[in-house]
Amino acid sequence: xxxxxxxxxxxxxxxxxxxxxxxxxxxxxxxxxxxxxxxxxxxxxxxxxxxxxxxxxxxxxxxxxxxxxxxxxxxxxxxxxxxxxxxxxxxxxxxxxxxxxxxxxxxxxxxxxxxxxxxxxxxxxxxxxxxxxxxxxxxxxxxxxxxxxxxxxxxxxxxxxxxxxxxxxxxxxxxxxxxxxxxxxxxxxxxxxxxxxxxxxxxxxxxxxxxxxxxxxxxxxxxxxxxxxxxxxxxxxxxxxxxxxxxxxxxxxxxxxxxxxxxxxxxxxxxxxxxxxxxxxxxxxxxxxxxxxxxxxxxxxxxxxxxxxxxxxxxxxxxxxxxxxxxxxxxxxxxxxxxxxxxxxxxxxxxxxxxxxxxxxxxxxxxxxxxxxxxxxxxxxxxxxxxxxxxxxxxxxxxxxxxxxxxxxxxxxxxxxxxxxxxxxxxxxxxxxxxxxxxxxxxxxxxxxxxxxxxxxxxxxxxxxxxxx
Numbered sequence: 001x002x003x004x005x006x007x008x009x010x011x012x013x014x015x016x017x018x019x020x021x022x023x024x025x026x027x028x029x030x031x032x033x034x035x036x037x038x039x040x041x042x043x044x045x046x047x048x049x050x051x052x053x054x055x056x057x058x059x060x061x062x063x064x065x066x067x068x069x070x071x072x073x074x075x076x077x078x079x080x081x082x083x084x085x086x087x088x089x090x091x092x093x094x095x096x097x098x099x100x101x102x103x104x105x106x107x108x109x110x111x112x113x114x115x116x117x118x119x120x121x122x123x124x125x126x127x128x129x130x131x132x133x134x135x136x137x138x139x140x141x142x143x144x145x146x147x148x149x150x151x152x153x154x155x156x157x158x159x160x161x162x163x164x165x166x167x168x169x170x171x172x173x174x175x176x177x178x179x180x181x182x183x184x185x186x187x188x189x190x191x192x193x194x195x196x197x198x199x200x201x202x203x204x205x206x207x208x209x210x211x212x213x214x215x216x217x218x219x220x221x222x223x224x225x226x227x228x229x230x231x232x233x234x235x236x237x238x239x240x241x242x243x244x245x246x247x248x249x250x251x252x253x254x255x256x257x258x259x260x261x262x263x264x265x266x267x268x269x270x271x272x273x274x275x276x277x278x279x280x281x282x283x284x285x286x287x288x289x290x291x292x293x294x295x296x297x298x299x300x301x302x303x304x305x306x307x308x309x310x311x312x313x314x315x316x317x318x319x320x321x322x323x324x325x326x327x328x329x330x331x332x333x334x335x336x337x338x339x340x341x342x343x344x345x346x347x348x349x350x351x352x353x354x355x356x357x358x359x360x361x362x363x364x365x366x367x368x369x370x371x372x373x374x375x376x377x378x379x380x381x382x383x384x385x386x387x388x389x390x391x392x393x394x395x396x397x398x399x400x401x402x403x404x405x406x407x408x409x410x411x412x413x414x415x416x417x418x419x420x421x422x423x424x425x426x427x428x429x430x431x432x433x434x435x436x437x438x439x440x441x442x443x444x445x446x447x448x449x450x451x452x453x454x455x456x457x458x459x460x461x462x463x464x465x466x467x468x469x
Contacts, residue, residue, distance in 0.1 A: 041074075041076055041092070042076060042077040042078065043074055043075060043076060043077070044075050044076075044077045044095070045075070045367055045401075046075065046273070046367070047333070047336065047362065047365045047367040047368050048269075048270060048273060048332075048333040048336070049075060049098070049270050049273070049274070050073060050075065050365075050367070051362070051365060052266055052267070052270050053073040053075070053093065053107070053111075054073055056104060056107060056108045056111055057071070057073055057091065057111050057115075059203040059205075060108070060111055060112050060115050060196075060199045060200075060203065061115060063198075063199040063202040063203050064115050064116075064118070064119040064195070064199050065119065066088075066115070066118065066119060070088075070089065071088070071089060071090065071091060071115075071118065072089065072090050072091075073090075073091055073093065073111075074090050074091065074092045074093070075092075075093060075094075075095060075098075076092050076093065076094045076095065077094075077095050077278070078094040078095060078096055079094075079095070079096040079099075080094055080096045081094065081096050081097045081100050081217075082094045082096070082097060083097055083110045083111070083113075083114055084114065085114050085117050085118055088118050088121075091111060091114050091115070091118075093107070093110070093111075095274050095278060097110065098270060098271060098274060099271050099274050099275065101209075101213075101267075101271075103209055103259055103264065103267065104209075104259045104263050104264060104266075104267045105205065105206055105208060105209030105258075105259050106209035106210075106212055106213055107209070107267075108200070108205060108209055109196065109200070109207060109208075109209035109210025109211070109212075109213055110209075110210065110213055112195075112196030112197070112199045112200050112207075112210060113192050113193060113196040113210060114192070114196075115195070115196060115199060116191065116192030116193065116194070116195030116196040116199070117188065117192045119195055120188065120191055120192065120195060189241065190241050190244070193210070193214075193241065193244075193245050193248075194248065196210060197210070197245075197248050197249065197252065200252075200254070201252055201253075201254060204254050204257070205254060205257065206249075206252065206254050206255055206256065206257045206258075207245075207248070207249035207252055207254075207255065208249060208255060210245070210249065211245060211246055211249045211250075214242055214245060215242065215246075265295065265296070268294075268295075268296040269295065269296050269299055269333070271296065272288065272296035272297065272299045272300035273299060273300070273303065273333075273337075275287055275288070275300045276299065276300040276301075276302070276303025276304050276307075277303055279304075280307075281304040281305070281307055281308045284300050284301065284303070284304035285301065285304060287300070288300045288301055295324065295327070295328065298320060298323070298324060299324060299334075299337075301320065302317050302320035302321050302324065302337070303317070303337070303341075305317040305320060306341050306344070314341070314345050317341055318338065318341065318342070321334060321337055321338045321341070322338070325338070330361060331361070332357075332358045332359075332360075332361035332362035332368075333358065333362070335354040335355070335357040335358035335361065336354070336355065336358035336362070336368055336371070338351075338354040339351040339352075339354040339355035339358060339371060339372075339375065340371065342354070343371070343374070343375055348374075348375045348378035348379070349375070349378070349379055351375045352372065352375045352376060352379070355368060355371055355372040355375055356372060359372055364394070366394075366395040366396075366398050366399035366401065366404070367395075367399070367401075369391040369392065369394060369395040369404075370391070370392065370395050370401060370403060370404045370407065372388075372391055373387075373388035373389075373391040373392045373395070373404075373407055373411075374388075374407060376388040376391075377407065377410060377411060377414075380414070385411050385414055385415065388407065388411050389408065389411045389412075392404050392407055392408045392411070393408070396408070396427075400431055401431075402427075402428040402429075402431040402432050403428075405424045405425070405427040405428035405431065406424070406425070406428045408420075408421075408424040409421045409422075409424035409425045409428065412424060418448075419444075419445045419447075419448035419449050419455075420445070420449075420455060422441045422442075422444045422445035423441070423442070423445040423449065423455045423458070423459050425441045426438045426439070426440075426441035426442035426445060426459055426462055427458065427462070429441060430442075430462050430465075435462075435465060435467065438462050439462055439463055439465075442459040442460075442462040442463050443463060445459050446459050446460065446463065
């Protein structure tokens with residue numbers, strides 16, 4: 001901003017400044033993140049949590065006509081209750097939403113609402129609207145500045161009238177656009193509610209969880225934005241909208257339907273796991289005291305004991321996990337946890353067997369394949385390296401995971417297969433958003449790889465990639 005423009009901006013009426021500021025904030029919130037911004041999100045990966053969230057989401061996605069493999073559930077490490085979409089390929093859920101949700105149905109309701117946004121094409125529509133309205137705002141500002149400039153040249157009463165007209169044009173143009181956009185946003189939120197309820201009814205699930213979530217945050221509508229929960233700021237809950245939602249939910253034939261005890265247990269285990277990994281041991285022990293003998297409480301305490309540190313804490317954590325495994329030997333993620341904590345303790349060879357068991361029980365999820373491959377590479381025998389490559393090649397088919405590609409690169413370097421190692425390094429950089437480094441490694445690999453092979457074609461795509469402008 002030039003000094004002259006800044007001076008004019010300072011002379012605008014405060015109401016106009018507030019309107020433009022709010023509009024700019026709203027526009028920024030809705031614009032899709034660049035690759036670098038997306039990589040900057042504090043995303044976490046966990047096989048147990050991703051599997052459960054996908055189990056929640058798949059029936060909803062199918063009911064919305066979106067298939068079951070097109071959209072990924074992403075976990076954002078953030079204590080606030082929030083969920084959002086920025087495109088048609090991902091639903092982002094905060095860890096705070098999971099930990100604060102008391103039932104599976106509450107999270108399912110949030111997923112159904114966000115699916116309504118995707119199926120309705122709301123983000124694409126808003127981005128198109130933003131592009132058009134930014135032009136309108138710019139034209140109004142240019143016209144207003146021209147009128148103010150004319151006022152300075154004219155002088156006198158006529159000049160003051162023209163200057164006032166210029167300020168009114170700038171203020172009015174921004175306010176009209178902002179009001180129109182907010183009205184469209186409210187309409188989209190209501191449409192997402194109704195679509196979400198349709199998907200819940202189609203899958204014979206209650207909308208009570210969605211209603212409970214929005215009722216919980218409705219009371220924040222009239223407090224300062226600075227103190228509102230992120231979910232309220234991005235999902236405004238108007239009184240009439242809430243009343244309409246309540247009427248639709250309570251008249252559904254599935255309103256009284258409850259989550260099954262087994263699904264509730266999995267939900268509670270997921271929340272306990274997040275508490276154990278993300279909260280301090282002191283908080284975990286307060287949340288899950290020794291008097292609580294349930295599986296989720298023991299799960300959380302086992303993790304917390306590990307993070308208390310010291311050889312005694314580590315061994316007690318392993319002992320606690322062994323107790324969980326004896327009670328539920330078929331639960332894959334107790335075995336996975338044991339493998340993870342052993343690896344964190346530097347006992348990688350010991351981690352291989354529990355990770356093998358977890359992989360078999362969980363039907364080979366990619367993240368556990370990557371964990372097991374990591375443990376095998378630490379053993380570093382030729383057979384272990386071969387097995388790790390086999391696991392990782394399967395993992396990258398179903399999951400875009402840069403870590404898996406880096407591990408593949410390491411394994412190929414150990415086997416002296418340098419072109420394949422460079423090709424996998426290129427894939428890792430590309431998925432991390434570093435296109436320049438990806439193209440350097442891709443070109444290096446391309447010179448040696450056989451033309452037309454899958455590796456050559458993937459690297460050729462990276463070399464010829466041009467970011468959207």
